[in-house]
Amino acid sequence: MKLSFEIDPKEYSGPFNLDLTINSGQTSQPAWLMKDGYFQELIIVDNQHCLIKIKQENLEGVLDIEAESEENLELESIRTNLMDIFGLNDDLNTFYNFLRKDSKLKPTIDFCTGLRLFKAHDPFECIISSISSANCSIIRWNRSIKDIKTKWGKEYKFDSTSWYSFPSPDILKTVPEHDLEEMDRCDNKFPDDHSFDKNLKSCGVGYRAKYMIKTAEIIQNNIKIEDIPEMSYKQAFDTMLDLPGVGPKVADCILFYGFGFKEAFPVDVWIGRIVSDMYFKGNEIKPIKAREFGMKKFSNNAGYVQLYMFHYARKSGLLDRIRQKNKD
DNA sequence: GCCCAGGTCTCCG
DNA sequence: CGGAGACCTGGG
Numbered sequence A: 001m002k003l004s005f006e007i008d009p010k011e012y013s014g015p016f017n018l019d020l021t022i023n024s025g026q027t028s029q030p031a032w033l034m035k036d037g038y039f040q041e042l043i044i045v046d047n048q049h050c051l052i053k054i055k056q057e058n059l060e061g062v063l064d065i066e067a068e069s070e071e072n073l074e075l076e077s078i079r080t081n082l083m084d085i086f087g088l089n090d091d092l093n094t095f096y097n098f099l100r101k102d103s104k105l106k107p108t109i110d111f112c113t114g115l116r117l118f119k120a121h122d123p124f125e126c127i128i129s130s131i132s133s134a135n136c137s138i139i140r141w142n143r144s145i146k147d148i149k150t151k152w153g154k155e156y157k158f159d160s161t162s163w164y165s166f167p168s169p170d171i172l173k174t175v176p177e178h179d180l181e182e183m184d185r186c187d188n189k190f191p192d193d194h195s196f197d198k199n200l201k202s203c204g205v206g207y208r209a210k211y212m213i214k215t216a217e218i219i220q221n222n223i224k225i226e227d228i229p230e231m232s233y234k235q236a237f238d239t240m241l242d243l244p245g246v247g248p249k250v251a252d253c254i255l256f257y258g259f260g261f262k263e264a265f266p267v268d269v270w271i272g273r274i275v276s277d278m279y280f281k282g283n284e285i286k287p288i289k290a291r292e293f294g295m296k297k298f299s300n301n302a303g304y305v306q307l308y309m310f311h312y313a314r315k316s317g318l319l320d321r322i323r324q325k326n327k328d
Numbered sequence B: 001g002c003c004c005a006g007g008t009c010t011c012c013g
Numbered sequence C: 001c002g003g004a005g006a007c008c009t010g011g012g
Helices: A018-023 A075-085 A092-100 A108-112 A123-133 A138-152 A179-184 A208-222 A225-230 A233-241 A248-258 A269-279 A287-316 A318-327
Strands: A002-007 A033-035 A038-045 A048-056 A063-069 A155-158 A161-164
Touching: A002 A075, A018 A048, A038 A063, A038 A075, A048 A075, A048 A155, A063 A075, A092 A108, A092 A287, A108 A287, A123 A138, A123 A208, A123 A225, A123 A248, A233 A248, A248 A287, A269 A287, A269 A318, A287 A318
Parallel strands: none
Antiparallel strands: A002 A063, A033 A038, A038 A048, A048 A063, A155 A161
């Protein structure tokens, strides 16, 4: 099934910059592939995998969307999904009024106009990729996620291009952790080239491999992912903390980028330093304190403020100054 | 070849 | 509870 439709700016409140939203380095998922002028990704709609191509000709214009799937899908389901993924239900005008009331935050608007939450299209993938992102470079964990998809995901072909879904918890919980385990499982029927590369460590995830397998198992056995959005923030946070490889920073990333909890304030070293610089005269405060500060001060806007703070710091030169200061 | 970045876990007081 | 050190890998 193939269909195309548009989303009109009248359907959402405030500006939207698709390119900025996809490429601002938000920690939920690798950026969507840019090809033939469209951002493209395989997403899940009504439990079906569906290839989305989306384009924004100009910032005031409509979004052009093409969708393709093996089964028939409701256009309205796809629209609802995309509105959710790109934060189009968030009222940016109201948010900007909030930013303008804080002299420290007001300047972020000019650097971030149209930047929205880029929400994960698959919450389980978001949980695993957030675990792989901890203590790891963006390039490395993006590559890991791609590897995991090609090794254990299901293949979908559209226009002779192959797309791979992210494997479900019941698949991921059974994958071999490292090459020795993979070898043990193959009953001495070695591959011709004697290479063992269908194990998690071969995807470059390092010591996080065991966390991911255990997390997949816990989710499969003890957690209903669809219950999480119904929980209070605190309850959801504690649920995430029980997963191995998930600390406060990763938990908040999962809650904000994966489930859309707006009161989460994920603090990595950089956000910690930015908060220290903007609100504590450069006196370095501990990440856990920065988190408490952000949640209290920004409440339901905390997630978005974090997003805007980081992008602003990158573009305004603040981040470079902080970097320089930390070298001395 | 060596050192560094980057959150979480584990261990120790 | 708070602090210190280990953890895996890619890049400079």
